[in-house]
Amino acid sequence: MGNLKSVALLLLFTFFVLHLPFVESDWFINYHIHVTNDLPLLNSPPNQPNLFLHCKSKKKDLGERPMVKGQDYTWDTKVNFWRTTLFFCRASWVGRKTIRFDAFVADRDEMTCRHYHNSCMWSVREKGIYFSKNNATWGNMYPW
Numbered sequence: 001m002g003n004l005k006s007v008a009l010l011l012l013f014t015f016f017v018l019h020l021p022f023v024e025s026d027w028f029i030n031y032h033i034h035v036t037n038d039l040p041l042l043n044s045p046p047n048q049p050n051l052f053l054h055c056k057s058k059k060k061d062l063g064e065r066p067m068v069k070g071q072d073y074t075w076d077t078k079v080n081f082w083r084t085t086l087f088f089c090r091a092s093w094v095g096r097k098t099i100r101f102d103a104f105v106a107d108r109d110e111m112t113c114r115h116y117h118n119s120c121m122w123s124v125r126e127k128g129i130y131f132s133k134n135n136a137t138w139g140n141m142y143p144w
C-alpha cells in the first residue's frame with residue numbers, strides 16, 4: 001500500500017512538473033491593455049479632454065473617463081478558463097464620432113499580445129482605432 005501511494009505521488013508530481021510550462025504560459029499571464037488618445041487637437045484646447053473612453057467586460061465596468069491628448073487608459077486581465085474573456089470599449093471623439101470596439105478577445109488576442117510584454121496596444125486616431133502588437137507598426141482595425 002505504501003508503495004502504491006508513493007507511485008501515485010510520483011505520477012502526480014511528474015504530471016505537474018511536465019505541465020508547469022503550459023500552465024504558466026497559458027493561464028497565469030497577466031495581459032496589459034492600453035488605449036491611448038492620439039487624436040489630433042482640432043478645436044479643443046490642449047488640456048481639454050477631446051475623447052471619452054468607456055471599457056468593460058460583462059463582469060467588470062472600468063468606468064467612463066475623459067481623456068486629454070496623449071493620455072493612456074490601461075488595465076490588466078487574465079484569460080478565464082473557458083477562454084471567453086472579452087473587454088469592449090466605447091470611444092467618443094467629442095462632437096465628432098462614436099465607435100464601439102473589442103479591446104481584448106481571448107481567442108483573438110492572447111497569442112498576438114504575447115509579442116511585446118504581454119501588451120495589447122490600441123491607439124485612438126483621426127481615422128479610427130489602431131492596434132499594434134509591437135508598439136511600432138499600427139493597423140486601423142476599427143475605422144470610425
Ligand SMILES: *[C@@H]1O[C@H](CO)[C@@H](O)[C@H](O)[C@H]1NC(C)=O
Pocket residue numbers: 034119121135
Ligand atoms: C510605446 O512607445 C512609447 C514611445 O514611443 C512609450 O511612451 C510607451 O510607453 C510604449 N508603450 C508600451 C505599452 O510599452
